[in-house]
Amino acid sequence: xxxxxxxxxxxxxxxxxxxxxxxxxxxxxxxxxxxxxxxxxxxxxxxxxxxxxxxxxxxxxxxxxxxxxxxxxxxxxxxxxxxxxxxxxxxxxxxxxxxxxxxxxxxxxxxxxxxxxx
Numbered sequence: 001x002x003x004x005x006x007x008x009x010x011x012x013x014x015x016x017x018x019x020x021x022x023x024x025x026x027x028x029x030x031x032x033x034x035x036x037x038x039x040x041x042x043x044x045x046x047x048x049x050x051x052x053x054x055x056x057x058x059x060x061x062x063x064x065x066x067x068x069x070x071x072x073x074x075x076x077x078x079x080x081x082x083x084x085x086x087x088x089x090x091x092x093x094x095x096x097x098x099x100x101x102x103x104x105x106x107x108x109x110x111x112x113x114x115x116x117x118x
Contacts (some may be wrong), residue, residue, distance in 0.1 A: 001027035002107040004095045009112035014058070017083050021047040022109055024076040033098045034071055038091035038114075040078030048093070049080060062088070085116045 008020040024031060035050030049059045049069035057069055070083040078095065096111035 002031070002097060002105075003109055004097055004109035004114040005093045006093065009093065009114045010118065011115045012085055013118055014086060014116055016085050017081070018085065018114060020080040020082070020093060020095075020112065021076075022078045022097075024097055024107075027099075028076045029099075030084040030101050031076060031097050031099050033096075035077070036069065036080045037094045037096055037097045038089075039094070040088075043091075043094060045094070050096075051078065058105075060112045082114075085114075085118050090114060090116050 002024055003026045004022055004024055006022045007021060008018060012018050032053050033050055036048040037045050038048050039045040048063055049067055050058045051069045051071050053073060057081040059067060066084045069076045090113060093114050094111045098118055099105045099109045
């Protein structure tokens with residue numbers, strides 16, 4: 001009942017920046033945590049950053065100090081500002097949202113490619 005649409009991916013040089021956006025639509029009430037995951041070829045999907053409805057954030061060690069997650073609750077949109085990108089950041093990035101009504105439900109975006117290369 002919730003659809004997530006990511007935007008902002010693409011190709012960037014090492015040291016560059018990208019800003020990812022993810023907008024939730026549909027039955028968007030009772031959405032709590034939102035976040036970003038990524039999966040590189042040959043690796044497991046990993047958590048990049050999450051943010052609660054109240055603004056609590058958690059980051060993977062590999063991106064601390066470089067990435068910033070934020071959200072606009074009124075627009076049900078989550079952002080990921082990525083600074084000083086490295087080739088190791090290359091992956092498909094997935095938006096995630098958790099909805100709590102009677103039980104918790106997880107929703108995923110389709111994924112967008114981020115490629116960091118010279």
